[in-house]
Structure formats: C-alpha cells, structure tokens
Amino acid sequence: xxxxxxxxxxxxxxxxxxxxxxxxxxxxxxxxxxxxxxxxxxxxxxxxxxxxxxxxxxxxxxxxxxxxxxxxxxxxxxxxxxxxxxxxxxxxxxxxxxxxxxxxxxxxxxxxxxxxxxxxxxxxxxxxxxxxxxxxxxxxxxxxxxxxxxxxxxxxxxxxxxxxxxxxxxxxxxxxxxxxxxxxxxxxxxxxxxxxxxxxxxxxxxxxxxxxxxxxxxxxxxxxxxxxxxxxxxxxxxxxxxxxxxxxxxxxxxxxxxxxxxxxxxxxxxxxxxxxxxxxxxxxxxxxxxxxxxxxxxxxxxxxxxxxxxxxx
Numbered sequence: 192x193x194x195x196x197x198x199x200x201x202x203x204x205x206x207x208x209x210x211x212x213x214x215x216x217x218x219x220x221x222x223x224x225x226x227x228x229x230x231x232x233x234x235x236x237x238x239x240x241x242x243x244x245x246x247x248x249x250x251x252x253x254x255x256x257x258x259x260x261x262x263x264x265x266x267x268x269x270x271x272x273x274x275x276x277x278x279x280x281x282x283x284x285x286x287x288x289x290x291x292x293x294x295x296x297x298x299x300x301x302x303x304x305x306x307x308x309x310x311x312x313x314x315x316x317x318x319x320x321x322x323x324x325x326x327x328x329x330x331x332x333x334x335x336x337x338x339x340x341x342x343x344x345x346x347x348x349x350x351x352x353x354x355x356x357x358x359x360x361x362x363x364x365x366x367x368x369x370x371x372x373x374x375x376x377x378x379x380x381x382x383x384x385x386x387x388x389x390x391x392x393x394x395x396x397x398x399x400x401x402x403x404x405x406x407x408x409x410x411x412x413x414x415x416x417x418x419x420x421x422x423x424x425x426x427x428x429x430x431x432x433x434x435x436x437x438x439x440x441x442x443x444x445x446x447x448x449x450x451x452x453x454x455x456x457x458x459x460x461x462x463x464x465x466x467x468x469x470x471x472x473x474x475x476x477x478x479x480x481x482x483x484x485x486x487x488x489x490x491x492x493x494x495x496x497x498x499x500x501x502x503x504x
Contacts, residue, residue, distance in 0.1 A: 194377055197272035197292065199223035203240040204358060205278035207366035208299055210244065212276065215370065219250050220270045225281050226254045258288045267291050274377065277331065278365060286333050294377055296331040298338065299365040301358075303345060304329065305386040307394040308336035313361065314354045315394040318419035320411075323347055324357060326365040328372050330383045335393075339383035342372040353421040399424045406454035406503065410442035410468040425479075428454075429504040438485045439477035442468075456501045461489035466503055 194217045198209055201224050212219055222245035230237040238246070245252050251270075255263040267275075268291050275296040277284070289296050302312035304327045309315075316324045325345030332338035344364050348357060375381040402424040404413055417426040417440045426437045443465055451457045451467040458465035463474035479485040480495075491497075 193217050194273040195220050195271060197221045197223065197267065197270055197275045199275060199280040200241045200278040201225045201239045201281045202279050204362045205241050206244050207362045208276065208278050208369050209241060211366040211370045213248055220272055221251045221253055223253045223280065226256060258282055259285050264288060264291065276369065284331065289331050297341065298329045298331045299369060300327045300329055300336055301361045303327065303343065304336060304340055305391040307392055309394040310396040312394040313357050314397055314419045317348060317352065317354060317357065318415050320415055321348055326361050326368050328368050337386065339385045341376050341381055341383045342368055344368045353418045355422045397424060402427050404428045406466065407469050410471045410473045413468055413473050414440050414442050434481055436479040437475055438479060440473050440475050443472040443474045445472045454503045456497065456499055456503065459497050459499060461492065463488050464497055
C-alpha cells in the first residue's frame, strides 16, 4: 500500500534519497527544506539543492524558519503523512512534530551510529582515521541522533578519500538503503535496534579556525585534516604573510638525520612541496592562493618561486 511521505532535507546530500522516493510508488505530499539563503558574490537568495529538485518535479515545498510554531505543525498535520523521511534537514524536529506522521520519522544519517552523532560525521570520521563509515536508517527520537537503527550499510574510507568523495558515496548509499528498507519497515518486517551505549562520539560542527594546520603535529594527522576539510573549509597555512590553502597532501619519508623545524620546507619538486612536521614530511600536492584557483604543485611552481628553507606558519 502506498505511503504518504513528507520529506525533509536541505543540501545536496539529501537529493539522491528524494529522487529515489520520487521514483517509488509512494506519493510525496510535501517537501520541507530550509529557507532560501544568500549565496555567491552578489549575496542573492539561493534555494537549497532539495528545493531545486522538488520544484523540478512539481512537488509542494514548505520552508518554515522553525518547526516549533503551532502554525508549522498544523501545516504538517494537514498533509497527513504516514512517514516523515529526513536527511540533513538542519532544523530541530520537536517531539510534537515527530508524533505527527502515522508511522513516525526516519532519518538517513551519514555514520555508523552510535559513532559520530551530530553535525559533521563524514568529516570527523576521516579526521579521526576511521577505516570504515556508512549510513544508518534510524527511527527519530528526541535527542541528537539517539533513535533506534532500522538498517545499516557500510563502506571503507579509502586512503585518498576526501570529505567530498565520501559525502557523494554516502548520499547514494543512503538513497539505496532507504529504497531497500522503507516498505519492510512500514510493514513491521524490519525491527529497529536500540543503539549501543558504548562507543558514542559526537561530530561537532566544523569551523574555519580548525582549518589552520599546526606543523608540530604528525604528518598523518595533518594529511587526514587536509582530506577531511576538502571541499570545506579547506586546510590552510600562511606563506610570506599570505594564506595558502592546501587541497591535497600526503605523508612522505624524509632523509635520516633531517634537522629542519616543523613548518620548514625541506624539498621542492614537481611532485610536491615537502614540509617538515613533528615526525616526517607532508607533501603538498594541490594548493591555492587568494584569488586563484587550486593548482597542482607543478603548475603552481611555474608562477611562484618556492625555496628550501622557507617556513610556513
């Protein structure tokens, strides 16, 4: 029997799941997304990726500033959804909202719960050096990502994965997991399992301040930062008083007996700019200066003189 679905999501991560529901036999009665926000150089209002998809498919769109108001809750109630499917919506869902759908609310969360509850699970998993991540389909409950888990699908984090590549992969996995699980869950054939009490970690929201690299840390830690902060906020350092953004980097071994200080450039070649860290070298492979585009180091060196012995801050 078709389910009346209300969908709540905002960024690009939430689009594949919405597209999967559009392709399903279940009618989407409303799409909830955050209000249009200023973006770009002109700071013009720009719709979310989810709104753009919904409009393209002529779906009703709701954009309340919050869902705690009686009016917003009455509007959702009027749609009479059987289930509310949520993916990276970005607004708090009060208990009164979770109680409106006949079957409850399902959340597509980009981590292997209970590890990495919260706002930035993809970035924190890479930053921490996790070997595996994945998607959980979770029944929503009051609290931050605390509900019981309906289905799980995992994927390895590859050595060259960035937050961007893992994001795109998990978005597709989440859509597939929803498609494979929704009907069985609605029919009571897919029970929800409470999350373990051990292993809970919180993925705090990213800040631009975190993007500054500390060369006194081990090279592997810095390399994970670079990957975790690509494509935002992008790892960076200071060179000659100017910001240098680092899009791609990898640890490298340095000659025995190296006496350079952390942050000192110890080798320059088309393969990369090698910088001393706490324990070995970090090879910068793709960099960007203010006003420029990201460049592979061999291209960057054609227009910028970089010397052994320089210090990056």
